[in-house]
Amino acid sequence: MLLPITNASIVARRAEIVAALKEIVPDGVVADPSGLATFDSDALSAYHQMPLVCVLPSNRQQVSDILKYAEGQGVPIVPRGAGTSLSGGALPREDGILIGMGRMKRIIEIDYENGCVVVEPGVTNMNITKAVEANGFYYAPDPSSQIACTIGGNVAENSGGLHCLKYGLTTNNLLGVTMVLPGGEIVTLGGKSGAQGGLDLLGVITGSEGLLGVVVEVVVKILRKAPVTRTLMASFDTVPAAGACVAAIIADGVVPAAMEFMDRRAAEAIEDFNQPGYPKGAEAILIIDADGVQADVAYAVSRVIAIVAQCGGKTVEATDEKQRARIWSGRKAAFAAMGRLAPDMICMDGTIPRHALPQVLEEMAKLSEHYGLGFCNVFHAGDGNLHPLIIFDTMKDGEFERAEAFGADILRLCVKVGGVLSGEHGIGVEKRDLMIDMFTTAELEQQGRVKCAFDAQGLFNPGKVFPTLSACVEQGHIHVHGAQLPHPHLPRY
Amino acid sequence: MSRVANEDQVVDFVHAARAGKTPFEIVAGGTRRAVGRPLLDSKGADLPMLDVSGLSGIVKYEPAELIVTAQPATPLAEIKAVLAQKNQRLGFDPADWSMLLGSNGVATLAGAASCDASGSGKLRHGGARDSLLGFRAVNGLGESFRGGAKVVKNVTGFDLPKLMCGAFGTLGVLTELTFRVYPQPQFATTLCLSDVTPEDGFAHLRKIALSALEPAGLAYLPGNMLAESGQGAALIKLEGARQPLEEKIALAHGLLGNALRRIEDDPFAAIGSGEQFADIPGDIWRVMIARADAPRLAKELNVRHWLGDWAGAVLWMAADPSEAPRIRAIAAKANGQAMLLRGSAASRASLGLFAPQPHALAALNRSVKAAFDPLSLFNPGRL
Ligand SMILES: Cc1cc2nc3c(=O)[nH]c(=O)nc-3n(C[C@H](O)[C@H](O)[C@H](O)COP(=O)(O)OP(=O)(O)OC[C@H]3O[C@@H](n4cnc5c(N)ncnc54)[C@H](O)[C@@H]3O)c2cc1C
Numbered sequence: 001m002l003l004p005i006t007n008a009s010i011v012a013r014r015a016e017i018v019a020a021l022k023e024i025v026p027d028g029v030v031a032d033p034s035g036l037a038t039f040d041s042d043a044l045s046a047y048h049q050m051p052l053v054c055v056l057p058s059n060r061q062q063v064s065d066i067l068k069y070a071e072g073q074g075v076p077i078v079p080r081g082a083g084t085s086l087s088g089g090a091l092p093r094e095d096g097i098l099i100g101m102g103r104m105k106r107i108i109e110i111d112y113e114n115g116c117v118v119v120e121p122g123v124t125n126m127n128i129t130k131a132v133e134a135n136g137f138y139y140a141p142d143p144s145s146q147i148a149c150t151i152g153g154n155v156a157e158n159s160g161g162l163h164c165l166k167y168g169l170t171t172n173n174l175l176g177v178t179m180v181l182p183g184g185e186i187v188t189l190g191g192k193s194g195a196q197g198g199l200d201l202l203g204v205i206t207g208s209e210g211l212l213g214v215v216v217e218v219v220v221k222i223l224r225k226a227p228v229t230r231t232l233m234a235s236f237d238t239v240p241a242a243g244a245c246v247a248a249i250i251a252d253g254v255v256p257a258a259m260e261f262m263d264r265r266a267a268e269a270i271e272d273f274n275q276p277g278y279p280k281g282a283e284a285i286l287i288i289d290a291d292g293v294q295a296d297v298a299y300a301v302s303r304v305i306a307i308v309a310q311c312g313g314k315t316v317e318a319t320d321e322k323q324r325a326r327i328w329s330g331r332k333a334a335f336a337a338m339g340r341l342a343p344d345m346i347c348m349d350g351t352i353p354r355h356a357l358p359q360v361l362e363e364m365a366k367l368s369e370h371y372g373l374g375f376c377n378v379f380h381a382g383d384g385n386l387h388p389l390i391i392f393d394t395m396k397d398g399e400f401e402r403a404e405a406f407g408a409d410i411l412r413l414c415v416k417v418g419g420v421l422s423g424e425h426g427i428g429v430e431k432r433d434l435m436i437d438m439f440t441t442a443e444l445e446q447q448g449r450v451k452c453a454f455d456a457q458g459l460f461n462p463g464k465v466f467p468t469l470s471a472c473v474e475q476g477h478i479h480v481h482g483a484q485l486p487h488p489h490l491p492r493y
Numbered sequence: 494m495s496r497v498a499n500e501d502q503v504v505d506f507v508h509a510a511r512a513g514k515t516p517f518e519i520v521a522g523g524t525r526r527a528v529g530r531p532l533l534d535s536k537g538a539d540l541p542m543l544d545v546s547g548l549s550g551i552v553k554y555e556p557a558e559l560i561v562t563a564q565p566a567t568p569l570a571e572i573k574a575v576l577a578q579k580n581q582r583l584g585f586d587p588a589d590w591s592m593l594l595g596s597n598g599v600a601t602l603a604g605a606a607s608c609d610a611s612g613s614g615k616l617r618h619g620g621a622r623d624s625l626l627g628f629r630a631v632n633g634l635g636e637s638f639r640g641g642a643k644v645v646k647n648v649t650g651f652d653l654p655k656l657m658c659g660a661f662g663t664l665g666v667l668t669e670l671t672f673r674v675y676p677q678p679q680f681a682t683t684l685c686l687s688d689v690t691p692e693d694g695f696a697h698l699r700k701i702a703l704s705a706l707e708p709a710g711l712a713y714l715p716g717n718m719l720a721e722s723g724q725g726a727a728l729i730k731l732e733g734a735r736q737p738l739e740e741k742i743a744l745a746h747g748l749l750g751n752a753l754r755r756i757e758d759d760p761f762a763a764i765g766s767g768e769q770f771a772d773i774p775g776d777i778w779r780v781m782i783a784r785a786d787a788p789r790l791a792k793e794l795n796v797r798h799w800l801g802d803w804a805g806a807v808l809w810m811a812a813d814p815s816e817a818p819r820i821r822a823i824a825a826k827a828n829g830q831a832m833l834l835r836g837s838a839a840s841r842a843s844l845g846l847f848a849p850q851p852h853a854l855a856a857l858n859r860s861v862k863a864a865f866d867p868l869s870l871f872n873p874g875r876l
Contacts, residue, residue, distance in 0.1 A: 113699055113785035158648045171652065172623050185853040193806060195781035195830035197847035198858045198876065199664075200609075203622055203655020207648045224705045251557035253580060253676030293705065293744065296737035351644045353558050383646045423646040431649075438649060442636040446865070447651050453860035465650065 004463040010075055010095040014052055017075060021055045021097070024065045028056035028103065039080065039098055043145075044088040044430055046346070046400070051078065051092030058103045060178070060186060060216040067214065068184030070097055076459050077182070079210040081122065081153030084145040086347060087428030089157065089209045089464060096462075099214060101152050107131050108217070114192050116175055117222055121152025121215045125159075128220060137222045140167035143424075144332050152215045158207030160424035162258045162331075163289070165382035167223070169424065171206040178217035179205065182455040191219055204450065209426050210461040212454040226291035229257065230301055231318040231327055234308040235282035239263060242284035243357035245311035246381045249288075250354060254303045258289040259382030260331055263361075266338065266376040266389070273337035276330025277323070279316070286313075286381065287331055334378045335389065342374065342391035344400070348407050350414030351423035354384045363413055364388060371406040373399070385423035386414065412437050427465045435467055494520075494542040500629065500637055500668040506543055507635040507666065507870065516873045517541045519662045521548075521566040523598035524591040525608050529661055529846040529875035531838045540873075545603075548668060551575055560626065560643060562671040565603030572602055576674055584624025584673035586614025586765060593767035593777065594835055603667045609659035612765025613710040613730070616702070616803050622658035624673040630657065630665035633866030643671045656861070661846070662872040664865040678732035681709065683760060684745055684753045688723035691715065691788040695805045697727045697749050699784065702804040704748060706731060706741050710761040711804040713787070718769060718800050729753075730761050764802055764809075767834065773798045773811040776836040778820055780808040782829035793823055814840050821848045846876055 010017075018031045030036055031053050041048045052075070057063045070077050076096035083090050092098045105122035110131060117128055117139070125146040128139040142161035143149055149159070155177060160169045167173070176190030189202040196202060205212055236242040242261060249259065262270070267278045267285050278285055286308075290300035301317070308315045318324040330337075338345055352360050361377065368375050379386040388410055392403040411421050411431060415438045421431045435444060448466060452458070497503050510517055518532045518540045532540045549566040556579040563572055569587050576582050587605035591598060604610070611620040618624065627641030640653030657664060686697055694713040701708050710730030716723050731741045746753055763769055770777045775798075782790055787805025799810035812820060814837065824831035825848060833844050850858060862869070 111783075111785075112703065114783045115703060158652070160646060164646070168619070168623065169646065169648075171655070172619055181853065181857065187851070187854045187857060189854075191828050192783035193781045193827075193829045196659075197830040197832075198850055198854065199861055200622055200655045200659050201854075201857065201861065203658075204651050204653070204861075206655075207652050224703055226705050247557050250559060255676065292707070293737055293740050295740040296733060299734050299737055351642075351646045353555075353560075353644055355555075355558060380646070384644055385646045418642075419644050420642045420647045420649040422649045423644075424648055426648050427650065435650065440638070443638045443640075444650075446632060446636070446638050446640075447653070449864035450651050450653070450656075450861060453864040454857065 006093070007095040011052065017073065017097070018053050020069055021053060021066065024069065025055055025057050025062050028058060030054040030056065039083070039092060039100065042083040042085040042088060042090040044086055044091070044428065047088050047091050047429060049092045049094060051098035052094060052096055054098040054100055056100045056103050060180060063099070063180045063214050063216055064184040064186055066097065066099060067180050067182060070459060071183045071457060074457065074459070076462050078461050079152075079156070079214050081150035081156070082124070082148045084149045084153065085157065085426065085428060086349070087422070087426040087430040089426050089428040089461070091429055093463065101150060101214070104216065111192065112137070115221055116192055116219050118217065118219050119151055121155070121218060122150050125149055125151060125154055128222070132222050136225050138225055139220055140173050140223050141170050151218050151220065155206055155215050155218060156208060156210050157424070157426045160380070160385070162260065162380070165259060165380070166255050166257045171203065173221045174202065174206060174218065175221060176219040177202060177205060177215050179213040179215045181213045182457065182460055186216070207426070209428060209465050211451055211465060212460060226257070228294045228297045229289055229291040229324070230297050231324045232288045232301065232304055232315050233279060233318075233327060234286040234288065234304075234313045234315045235279035236284045236311070236313040237282070239284045239361050240358040241312050242286055243361065245286065245308055245313055246357065247354050248307050248311060249304060250382065252303055252307060254300050256288045256300065256304070256382060257291040258287070259380075260287045261285070261377065261379050261381035262331070262334065263377040266334055266378045269337040269341055269376065270330045270334055273340065274330055274333050276326045278330060279314070287327055331378070338376055338389045338391060343393045343395065344403070345389050345391045346403055346407055348386065348388045348390070348410050349422050349425040350411045350419055351383070351385045352414050352417050352419035356417035356419070357384070360386070360413060360417060364410055367406055367409050367413075371402045373403055373406055375406070380423070383423070384419065408434060429464055432465060433467050435465070494544050496544045496547055498547040500631065503543070503545070503631045503666050503668055504635050504637055507631050507633065510870050511633070511635055511868060514868060515541060516870045517543050518872055519543050519545060519666055521545050521604050522568065522601040524589070524594065524596040524600045525604050525610070527594045527596070528590070528608060528834060530841055532872060532875060543666065545666065552669060556581060559645065559674050560671060561674050562643065562669060563602055564669060565667040566601045569600045569602060569605060577677065580677045581674045582677045584618055584675055585621045586612040586618070587621070588612035588766045590767055590834070592771045595771070602670055606658050606670060607660060607662045607667070613712060613761040613802050614765070616711060617707060617709045618675065620658065622655045625654040625658055625670060626673055627671040628654055628657055628667055629669040630667045632665045633868055633870050637668065641671070645673055661876045663862055663876050665871065679734045680738050681730060681732045681759065682738060682742060683710070683756050684729040684731065684742065685756045686727040686749060686753050687721065688725075689727055690724050691791050694725055694727040695784075695787045695801060698729070698804045700748055701729055701745060702784070704744070706744060710764070711802075712761065712764050713801045713805070714764075715799065718798065728760060730759065764800065767809060769800060770798065770809060770811055775811040775813050776817065776840055777834050778810050778812060779832045779834050780810065780820065780824050780829055781832065782806060782808065782824065782827050786827050786829070790823060790827055794820060817844055824848070
């Protein structure tokens with residue numbers, strides 16, 4: 001992937017910029033190389049870039065002052081939460097200020113009567129649930145990175161999770177945000193009432209990958225935990241049978257809380273890794289959660305068991321909470337488990353119409369042969385969101401390039417069958433150049449004008465999401481080799 | 494008035510309007526024309542109309558994908574009937590305002606989405622913006638473009654479908670919409686707790702909202718809005734297959750006590766569409782607030798005809814036009830939004846649909862509008 005040209009005149013003014021930022025945030029400027037090195041990449045670890053400087057504001061006024069200064073000086077801004085983006089959304093720029101939101105991590109208000117929580121952007125996804133779970137509540141979107149990723153990052157990526165089949169993505173669970181616009185103006189969109197009194201700008205901010213401003217406060221809905229949750233595992237002799245079963249369950253009118261698919265290779269790797277007790281010998285496995293009141297769940301479970309049987313599969317149910325947790329911990333460790341099969345991997349994130357599943361699985365197998373690279377499939381089957389994991393070894397000549405080409409072909413395939421490039425990880429730098437495979441020039445220009453409506457100078461996260469048609473300079477790929485994945489302690493998606 | 498029959502004709506029409514710098518009004522079924530500022534040219538005459546009612550019909554319905562794609566002027570009634578045959582319903586609960594607004598037109602899909610017209614079911618599945626997955630439209634440059642996609646999960650580029658919902662037709666001429674659909678629950682029941690004060694009634698509704706019962710409607714109606722005497726009633730709509738529904742009803746009794754009784758008819762269609770106010774004179778407002786503020790604000794607003802839906806997050810009310818500044822001020826103080834849904838042309842012209850936004854936000858709204866429609870051709874001033 002090509003990265004944009006660095007503006008050398010900004011880099012030349014570095015000392016002056018660092019000094020100005022220290023005026024604004026005296027205790028929160030990182031400028032020394034070893035300090036900056038911690039910020040030089042996100043979870044798309046193939047790409048590294050030291051930022052010009054990193055600033056860690058602790059309140060919205062500081063954010064506003066930084067953005068005002070940056071606009072006056074024409075310096076690019078890259079917002080960053082916890083740096084768990086899988087698409088390079090938080091990748092720094094050599095000529096840009098990285099603005100890290102991690103210090104703004106106060107839970108401002110828990111308001112049960114209105115069913116919402118008001119937080120600063122640096123609060124982790126998990127800490128929102130932790131703050132309310134003693135009272136039987138939780139925040140529904142549950143990315144597997146939830147112990148680390150921030151709510152600000154979730155808003156910027158419109159993150160999903162295992163349970164968004166029933167409960168929606170970030171965008172469906174947000175009531176409001178306060179954000180600082182490029183130039184420093186502060187606006188509030190929505191709030192506890194959810195009403196905006198104008199265009200739904202909250203909707204367009206969500207999933208905008210740090211291109212439109214810096215989110216400084218978030219109001220999210222919280223939900224009462226379902227009284228009953230039951231977990232089923234269904235195993236199949238063939239992959240198409242499992243695919244057909246997913247479609248049949250959805251068509252039947254059952255809305256499981258989660259429905260996850262994994263193929264044999266993934267299941268075996270996971271079984272070796274943490275022994276969740278997955279059925280042996282199956283070509284494909286589905287893990288299905290049903291939640292709600294007891295009778296609702298009983299009804300859903302009985303329908304799922306019947307449909308699985310019709311599709312030629314076998315079902316087993318988790319007998320207790322411990323087993324439920326084990327089954328899910330296996331699923332969440334898919335990435336780490338696959339990591340043991342090869343030194344490197346990349347995780348793709350396309351969404352397809354569910355009926356195209358068998359065709360896409362077959363064509364992916366052909367691509368795998370063509371590129372001579374292994375892969376496995378784990379995905380959010382209920383909503384057609386694929387996460388093929390491509391395994392390779394950078395030390396072998398050309399494998400990284402082949403892996404990227406394989407991944408790009410998978411995403412093109414998703415688009416070809418009527419799907420999209422990204423279901424929940426965002427475009428970032430990773431899929432930027434594929435946008436032309438999905439959108440016409442007029443469509444990209446329309447989105448570009450929306451960007452300009454917020455950021456006339458184009459200073460916010462430049463080089464992300466939209467293909468830069470101007471000349472670009474190639475930066476070397478420095479890839480973390482071996483088991484040194486960023487955030488190794490996290491379960492993957 | 495120009496009628497179009499396909500997207501190409503929309504493109505041609507927009508090009509002509511651009512060339513002549515003539516703004517126009519977009520009309521599908523025409524039921525919501527009386528919402529927002531009246532659309533007039535500088536001499537006070539009606540704007541020319543682009544009639545898109547010919548763009549009607551379901552393009553593709555894929556029950557197993559939980560997706561339906563339809564042309565913009567497809568009648569809500571038609572789409573509901575087609576989905577019902579497969580035991581499904583739209584992902585949002587579109588409200589038909591035609592009775593309230595005294596229109597004999599046909600409520601359409603694009604009209605409901607553009608005006609963010611969500612009925613009582615918003616509580617459960619969100620508004621139009623939560624279920625519009627993708628669209629095709631023609632922008633103010635006369636270009637046809639797509640936003641979103643036809644899959645249920647997508648973060649590829651900006652989420653333009655959200656912007657189109659609630660834009661009141663000011664960003665583009667929609668030519669196709671793809672919605673998420675959901676299974677239709679087999680049964681629904683409304684429970685009623687009679688003769689309760691607004692304080693108690695809303696407190697009961699919040700208790701249900703905070704439970705795991707996934708209610709499909711939670712409204713409070715004062716006594717004068719009901720066919721019965723007493724202070725008022727809290728209404729709770731629950732849905733599900735037979736047994737789960739019975740369980741939910743039992744749980745609701747457990748939460749609120751045994752005074753809860755089942756009522757035969759479903760009152761929520763009339764509540765969510767504003768039908769309750771059709772015959773009441775005056776301006777009709779929808780005041781959107783944090784739900785726990787409902788009893789306090791209802792008291793402060795102090796009007797004769799009102800009700801609270803969405804567990805209190807929206808107060809519907811009728812008021813004399815002279816009350817407008819007071820209503821807007823109360824809403825603003827509570828960080829809410831008072832939307833003038835029905836009013837005389839004069840009220841609508843002077844008040845607008847919503848109160849003016851703070852300076853920076855208003856400027857941002859204007860730039861986003863200009864990003865789609867730089868010459869301000871589409872429904873100028875309506876929002
Ligand atoms: C192990 C692992 C598992 C994952 N599982 C999932 C999953 O299940 N589902 C899923 O959807 N994603 C998943 N992800 C991806 C990632 O965790 C999410 O995209 C997450 O929302 C990123 O949050 P962050 O705080 O780390 O943001 P960062 O990575 O720091 O930033 C992400 C983007 O948000 C912008 N941004 C951050 N904060 C702000 C702010 N305050 N204002 C404006 N812009 C901001 C950045 O500029 C960048 O473009 C996973 C990642 C990992 C490493």
